Amino acid sequence: MKLSFTKMQGAGNDYVYINGFDYKLDAKQAEQLAIQLADRHFGIGGDGLVIIDPVEGADARMRMYNADGSEGRMCGNAIRCVAKYIVDAKIAEKETLLIDTLSGTKTIVMNSVTPVESIATVDMGPASFALPEIPVSSNEDQWIAHPFETSQGTFPITTLSMGNPHGVLFMEEIESLHLPSLGPIFELHPAFPERINTEFVVVHSPTEISMRVWERGSGETLACGTGACAAVAAAVVTGHCKPESWITVHLLGGDLDIYYSEETIYMRGPATTVFTGEIEVNI
Numbered sequence: 001m002k003l004s005f006t007k008m009q010g011a012g013n014d015y016v017y018i019n020g021f022d023y024k025l026d027a028k029q030a031e032q033l034a035i036q037l038a039d040r041h042f043g044i045g046g047d048g049l050v051i052i053d054p055v056e057g058a059d060a061r062m063r064m065y066n067a068d069g070s071e072g073r074m075c076g077n078a079i080r081c082v083a084k085y086i087v088d089a090k091i092a093e094k095e096t097l098l099i100d101t102l103s104g105t106k107t108i109v110m111n112s113v114t115p116v117e118s119i120a121t122v123d124m125g126p127a128s129f130a131l132p133e134i135p136v137s138s139n140e141d142q143w144i145a146h147p148f149e150t151s152q153g154t155f156p157i158t159t160l161s162m163g164n165p166h167g168v169l170f171m172e173e174i175e176s177l178h179l180p181s182l183g184p185i186f187e188l189h190p191a192f193p194e195r196i197n198t199e200f201v202v203v204h205s206p207t208e209i210s211m212r213v214w215e216r217g218s219g220e221t222l223a224c225g226t227g228a229c230a231a232v233a234a235a236v237v238t239g240h241c242k243p244e245s246w247i248t249v250h251l252l253g254g255d256l257d258i259y260y261s262e263e264t265i266y267m268r269g270p271a272t273t274v275f276t277g278e279i280e281v282n283i
């Protein structure tokens with residue numbers, strides 16, 4: 001079949017977006033399509049696939065699949081792009097939008113809308129540090145700067161859920177890290193039964209950090225919205241950054257602004273349309 005798609009990116013975290021109002025795609029088809037279309041040599045290219053479906057009680061539902069076909073419960077960069085998509089496609093013509101995800105319904109405010117780049121602020125919900133919720137296999141309650149033993153040495157790790165699992169590591173520098181060898185040590189460690197997204201973070205000041213990310217199912221990406229929230233939450237609970245102030249997170253593909261409070265976390269950043277097209281697929 002011939003499938004229309006839109007390629008979008010948020011801070012360089014790029015996905016292929018399919019309008020599920022036009023195509024009904026089940027989980028098996030979505031998984032196959034993610035693997036096929038995300039391939040940067042044999043497909044369209046992206047960190048994965050996002051399907052925008054109709055849903056009762058919200059403006060749209062987002063389903064996100066990593067490049068290996070696994071489904072993620074939440075994606076901070078994709079949800080801003082979904083908001084831009086449904087506004088541009090006139091599926092919802094308003095400033096405040098509700099988008100359903102596997103980790104609940106999120107509220108998104110469009111700060112500015114232009115045909116190429118829009119800016120959106122997302123209420124991401126609170127961070128949860130409870131180990132069973134992440135999940136982490138351990139009898140302890142929380143891992144805050146927990147000395148985590150790996151084959152590459154011991155790393156103080158802070159783990160939390162932003163609707164999906166994250167492990168945050170604070171470092172002196174991150175430029176020289178070789179994530180393809182370091183990332184899988186965390187992603188595939190038996191302590192994380194559902195794998196984990198890992199953030200490598202440098203703190204510059206109480207309101208400015210830099211990070212690189214190794215995403216479960218997609219490898220190193222240029223940005224991760226839930227990961228930026230996780231990095232700021234971990235920076236606040238370990239005393240590096242200030243709660244209740246906007247913190248700039250520098251990522252390889254651009255900046256995101258994150259506001260942490262115990263009740264909820266806000267994420268503000270860009271959502272950009274790259275191109276649209278049609279592709280012949282066998283599903």
Ligand SMILES: N[C@H](CCC[C@H](N)C(=O)O)C(=O)O
Nearest residue numbers: 072075076077164224225226
């Ligand atoms: N890039 C995404 C997160 C994808 C998470 C995915 N890798 C998983 O949890 O399986 C973001 O902007 O939040």
